[in-house]
Amino acid sequence: MKKHIIPAIRLTVVCIVFFCGIYTLAIWTIAQLAPGKGEGLTISDSGKTYHVNVGQAFTSDRYFWSRPSAVDYNAAGSGGSNKGPSNPEYLATIAARIDTFLAHNPGIERAQIPSDLVTASGSGLDPHISVQAAEVQVARIANERNFTEDAISQLVASNTEKPLFGLFGTERINVLKLNLALDKLR
Amino acid sequence: MNTEILGVIFMYLAVVVLAIPLGRYIGKVFNYESTWLDKLFNPLDRLFYKFGGIDPSVGMNWKEHLVALLTINAFWFIYSMFILTNMGWLPLNPDGNPSMGWDLAFNTAVSFVTNTNLQHYSGETGLSYLGQLTLMLWQFVSAGTGIAICAVVFIAMKERTMEKLGNFYGYFVRSCTRILLPIAFIGAVVLVFNGTPMTFEGKDTVTTLEGAEQQVSRGPVAAFVSIKQLGTNGGGFYGPNSTNPMENPNYLTNILETVYIVLIPMAMVFALGHVLRRRKLAWMVFGVMTFGFLCLLLPTIYYEMNGNPAITDMGVQQQLGSMEGKEVRFGPAASAYWAINTTATSNGSVNAMHDSMTPLAGMFTLLGMMVNCFYGGVGVGFINFYVFIILAVFIGGLMVGRTPEFLGKKVEAREVKIAMIIALLHPFLILGGTALATYLYNGDPESYAGWLANPGYHGFSEMLYEFTSSSANNGSGFEGLGDNTPFWNVACGVVMLFARYLPIVGPVAIAGSLAAKKYIPESAGTLKADTSTFGMMVFAVIAIVAALAFFPSLTLGPIAEYFSLY
Structure with missing residues (x-):
């Protein structure tokens, strides 16, 4: 020893x-x-700087919504809900999110809502939504901003990120980038 | 074909293709053979030897190896306790995070020194950068410890080896510098170029597009994340580990981090083949491990991609699958793949919240940790497998009515007793711990209400998972568990200590005592270890000893939850 x-x-x-x-x-x-420079990837727009990999909360009807977050997009205290799949309280939260979404998006059917829009991510900072999650919000955005649905759909399509090398992983949309582009749409 | 599935297939093939040559390289490192990296590492190692005051040419017997290992580990624990309880006033603390209390510091110090990386704190608020870097040091050296002690077992299994089994410090330094360092370095560079922070600045404050203020935690993340993936450590820089987009920014980094989880554990099997010059034995071990791994993996991916039936009942689309606790950039298939990789090996990092997975996916992650040797932790994964080999040799010997032999050495009562004690220790720690926690909770559900985030069967699974993760030195969690309390900190700390060191001491003692025995050349009656028949034997022993011991507890948790949902 x-x-x-x-x-x-x-x-x-x-x-x-x-x-x-x-x-x-x-x-x-x-x-x-x-x-x-190792301080996190950022983009600058109209004199403001944003962390492109860190999701932001979007709750206004004029913007594409990001996913629900268990920590309200607190990037200094990230985390998930850790709710189990059979937890009744959790399932009630999901049902409430569906109702809220339907109330803000008239004309949309339940069956059109993808689950990523009503479930919280693991980090609470998910910067992405699925393509369906963007498409289902197109009508609301077009109505709020007085654009045609086609124009908004095109914006969604041009902001869709393909799987890696077109082969591996999911298709997704960075909500911050999409909303920045939306603000520039004329 | 579905791009999510393709991604999973690619990740698995990539790791096999990389693990075979890496295994040969690791074998050469253990044998002190020359490699093309010698020019770089010979001078570096000499510095370690010189300043460390060690002579790697001094042979040690198995007892000396264990004493050396335990002594240096004890010192790491003491140093860790000092940093964690004092980091509040020590340098490198731009966010002004506080020091830890004694029970949390005990749990964290044990957790990182034992290669577990169970985290009862959250990195953003619970550690200074000095604390993070200190834990990162344990991620290197605890992994180096596991690899070094596995090298000792390999050397002991060689035909002509007798008492002296090489030098512990030599294996340890070589494992850290020649195996862990270069691979971790490459990973960290890739992460940095994909946007993972590597800075000593504190939090950044930005105004969001909607005008709210958002603080963003940063730090020396990339250096940390790379080694935590590689050394089956798993403790994240941020609270929610590699779900956090700073820690794991995109699918490319996700591939890298997933491949790193199982790279060295798999390579160790091929290193065995190189050191012993028995390629066929290595393929037998690889075959059993891979078969077991696939048994856990395939149903997990299936259930995660099909989503939560309770949400399907609400009438919304679940095209992506179960998305609670998951990130859109990875998707359920890659998250399920990661979940099985991280639990079959003793890594414990996550890229999705295991607590929110569908019941059977949760069960297979539990089973991965209960078996704990389908690839397993760096070094210790094979050591766990070795225990099952000894048991299979013994049972095989009984079946053919001969004194059992393994690689030309007689396996006798002493070795089998040790192997059996080690095999039973794991269920004892897990089930005993869970029983105690359940007893306390049921006795007074109101005072312990903070423990469980979910009611019913799932709440039981949370407690079972915590002890399983501690005993498997895994470190992942059903994180809904309110685990930063003196009970959980101390109980899990004690379990981690026993579960790390006894399963090292036992197999090294077996290997050492076998090495000292007379070599018996193979004959017609020898039970051949490198055949598929013997592989099936080993698998059966694992299934009986490891899996069946846990079946009753699984029925109370995930299986009961499954039948309540489906």
Whole structure:
């Protein structure tokens, strides 16, 4: 036991210096070359800066809504609802979200609402919605902003992000980018 | 074909294609053979040896290996406790996060030193950057510990090995610098270029498009995330782990992070083949592990992609599948795939909330941790598998009526006793812990109301999951559990300690005592370990010992919930 104590302490100190110090600084240095310089990817628009990977709450009828969030899009305390699939209180919340959506989107049927619009994401910061989730909001946006539904649908289509290499993963729409484009639509 | 499924197939094929050459490389590292990275790593290792005051050429027997391992781990625990209880006033704390109380610090220190990474805190508010970097250090060295001790078992299994099984510090340093460091480095660079933060600045404040104020937590995330995926650590920088879009920004990073989960655990199997010069044995082990893995994976993907029937009943579309707790950029298939990867290995990171998964998907994640050797943790996954091999050899020997042998060494009463104790320890810790928690909760549901976020069967699953995750050194959770209380912090801490060190001590003792025995050349009567028949034996032993022990508890939780929903 005794003969192992000194090497244990010395080796730990070496590891602290190397892994906490040198490894971290090396990655930090490389990050200075990366887009956003390691401070998070941002986009600037009309003089304002937004984190493009971090979802924002959109609740106004004039914007495409983002997904419900268990933490109200608090990016300094992210988290999911952790509600189980059979929890009655949780299922009541979902039913209420469906009713709210229907009330704000006249003419839409229940069966047109995709589940991502009524369920909370794992991080509470999901920046995306599915393509159906955008399409089902087109009529409301067109009505609120006095555009044709076609114009809004085109905007949705041009903001759709394809699966990786067209092969892997989901199709999705970044809600922030879509809404920024919406504000620019003439 | 569905692009979500294609993504899953790609991730699995990618990891197999990478694990085979990596396994050969790891085998060379263990054997001190030369590799093309020597020019870089020989000088670096010499620095570690020099400043660490160690001589890697001194051979150790199995007892010395264990003493060295336990001593250095004890020191890590003490250092960790100091940082966690004092980080409030120490440097690198731009967000002004507080120090931890003793019980949370105990749980967290144990959790990271044992490679578990169970988190009863949330990274954004619970740790300073110094705290994060200290935990990142354990992610390297606890993984290095697991790989090093697995190397000792490999060397002990060689035909001509006797007492001395190499030098622990040598294996440890080489595992950290030559295996973990370069791969973690590549991953961190990819993450940084995809938008994962790597900064020492504090929170950013932005005004959203609708005019609200939003604070965004940042930090040295990329360096941390890469090694937490690679070393089967799993503890996230942010509270909700790799669901957070800073930690896992897009599908490409999701592929990288998923591949990293199982890369080294799988490569260890091929490393075994290289070290022992028994490729066929490695393929037998790989076959059993892969078969078990697929048994867990396929139904999980099926149930997650089909969604929650209670939501279907409300009349909305579930084209994507079960979306509660999931991110649109990954989708349910990739989330289900991750869930099984992270629980079959002892990683424990998540890219979707396991608490919100459909009941049977939750059950298969539990089963992955209960078995804990389908690939398993880095190094320790194979060590767990080794215990089942010893048991299968013993049962096989009884069936043919011969003294059982494994790789030319007689397996006798002492080894089988140790193997059986280790195999039964895991169910004992999980079921004993869950029984205690359930007893307390039922005795006084009002004082413990904060524990469970969900009523009924699912609430039971939350407690079962927490102890399973602790005992499997996994670290994922049904996070609805209100687990930052002295009871959960201490109980899980104690379980993690036993579940980490006893399953290392036992198999190393077995391997060491087998190595010291006389080598018996193979004969016609030898039970051959590298055949598919023997593979089926091992699988049967795993199914009987590991899975059946847990079946009653699973019926009370996920299976009961399944029948209430479907």
